[in-house]
Amino acid sequence: MSEYDLVVVGGGPGGYVAAIRGAQLGLKVACVEREHLGGICLNWGCIPTKALLRSAEVFHLAKNAKEFGLEIPTVNYDLAAVVKRSRGVAGQLSGGIAHLLKKNKVTHIEGQATIKGPGVLTVKAKDGKSTDVKGKDIVIATGARARELPHLKADGKHIWTYKHALEPDTVPGKLLVIGSGAIGIEFASFFNELGSDVTVVEMMDRILPVEDADVSNFAAKSFKKQGMTLKMEAGVTDLKVANGQVTATIDAKGKKTQETYDRVIIAIGIQANTEGLGLDEVGIKMDRGHIVTDGYGYTGQKGFWAIGDVTGAPWLAHKASHEGIIAVEKMTGQPDVHPIDKSNIPGCTYCRPQVASVGMTEAKAKEAGYDINVGKFPFQGNGKAIALGEPEGFVKTVFDKKTGELLGAHMIGAEVTEMIQGYVVGRTLETTEQELMHTVFPHPTLSEMMHESVLDAYGKMIHF
Missing domain, CATH: 3.30.390.30 (FAD/NAD-linked reductase, C-terminal dimerisation domain)
Incomplete structure (x- = not known):
């Protein structure tokens, strides 16, 4: 059995930062990741979406070049090339994380981790082989995934989550986006810029509902001016795929209508990756699908800490990274460690x-x-x-x-x-x-x- 001072489960923006900080403080550290270093943020979230949106921004500027006294006779896009650039940016940064771990002498273990008991994890590799890993302290940083409902399930072809939308096979003629939070609005903005007829459906009475009302109202006017259709206080009660299209049943204030779209993006939130971790083995408490911690990431069970999306809102990479540092510094007895103040965490949405x-x-x-x-x-x-x-x-x-x-x-x-x-x-x-x-x-x-x-x-x- 391999033994470490600290084992971090998850190599996303919370996990890899916690691992590096632990190594800086002299700990023998391992980071267990089942897929790609950098997690969802770097591989399928923050970074690749910003690469797509940058392409859309440049496309917008090129289309409006005359306003700047410039002549660009023909302006078009190559969707495959746009996606390739986005994936390349993500791949480059993921490789950078591997370099950072190696530089800081953090052992990278590929596989799926499950809690076997106090201080012990079983890691199952892709080839099916399992090994036990022991850690004096264990940080759970397994992140989250796209939330789905029984009547709103992605098929990857016509009905997408954010992951599918990052590698689109087409720019839809008509696109329905369910949910107007940051993820939904960013994809709505991207595809609208490339020419899709975009409709956004939101359950609340305004888009970007966590933002100040003045911002939400201004954004709504801007998006409508750009050609988007916004349906507030509305929900999608059914999606049916037939003949290469999706028929959506939309309930707006009790009035149901049906509309056909080429693609649908489900952006109704995320849910924590806690299944199969073996949290019950050590009595780690949960609340509405998330791990309960104090302000320092401590779960209340000796040697177990949790950070990032798996602990609840706000679901932001920078929050996860900061929590990782706080947890490691607290467990190692560093001076002047302060619990995270969520009211000072900024939120950003990269639409236009x-x-x-x-x-x-x-x-x-x-x-x-x-x-x-x-x-x-x-x-x-x-x-x-x-x-x-x-x-x-x-x-x-x-x-x-x-x-x-x-x-x-x-x-x-x-x-x-x-x-x-x-x-x-x-x-x-x-x-x-x-x-x-x-x-x-x-x-x-x-x-x-x-x-x-x-x-x-x-x-x-x-x-x-």
């Missing part, structure tokens, strides 16, 4: 226009009893945005009127997924409006809108 946020929405701040100041600044008032040809969007900030605390920030527009980190740092440092007002932002940049939004919250906006 992009969406990014951190902290409370305006509505949540009011629900929490805060007396608030709200600031807002539009892209059309920013010189860099105009020069880029990106005048669509805004930056919104929410402050506690009493203390000046930045409660939340919400953005929609070009490159806001890069800009949001400024507010994330501000919240982590417990910045007030005064520090933000006194900060000098470079000109000309999109980031100047962040400053102006703060100024607007206190009646001091200059440039609009």
Whole structure:
């Protein structure tokens, strides 16, 4: 039996980061991964989707080249080449993870891990052979997969999950996207840009329902302008495949209609990969399909920790990575280890226009009893945005009127997924409006809108 100080189950953005941090702290570490290093995020999620969306962005710019004084006589795309580039980007980074593990002397074990008992895992390789691995501490980082319902099941050909949509065999003439969270909207944006007639169905009363209402409403107007059809407060009750097409029964506020589509993408959330792990063997507690942990990733069972999507929302790669570091530093007794503050975790959606946020929405701040100041600044008032040809969007900030605390920030527009980190740092440092007002932002940049939004919250906006 191979013995280690730390065994990490899962080589995704939470698992491989935890393994590397453990090795940096002098532990003998193994990382068990049944498929591809980098997990869903790197291989079938964050990275390849961004590669697809970048191709769509370049395609959009090429189609609108005349606005920039350029002449491009013929603009088209090669879907196979677009997908090949996306897969190549993912493959390159997956190989990079293998290099990082080797560099840090982390043993990479390929196979499916099952808990045999306290401190012991059985790892079954693809050839069917099993070996036992012992770890003083074990971190469960098995991630999650696309959620399906009995009446909404993917077949991989006409009805897709995000994984199928990453390797499309065609750009559908008509596409139905079920769910308007980040995954659904990103694919809707990609295929709409390439020419699909896209319909998005959402159970809630607005798209991107976790975002601030102003952002959701602005996004909806933008998507409709781009040609998408949005059906709110609606659900799909049945999907039937016949003659190469999918007939969807859509229930909107009690009124059922049927529509035929070439392809359907199911984007109704994810579910944790906990089956077959043997969690019951050591009494690890579950809640609604997720592993229960404290703020440090500890499960309450000696030697067992859990991080990332398997522990619940928010289902984000950067949250998993940070949790991995916290768990390893806590188990090794490092000083100044702090539990993760989920309110400071930014969320990003890479549609066109992009969406990014951190902290409370305006509505949540009011629900929490805060007396608030709200600031807002539009892209059309920013010189860099105009020069880029990106005048669509805004930056919104929410402050506690009493203390000046930045409660939340919400953005929609070009490159806001890069800009949001400024507010994330501000919240982590417990910045007030005064520090933000006194900060000098470079000109000309999109980031100047962040400053102006703060100024607007206190009646001091200059440039609009």
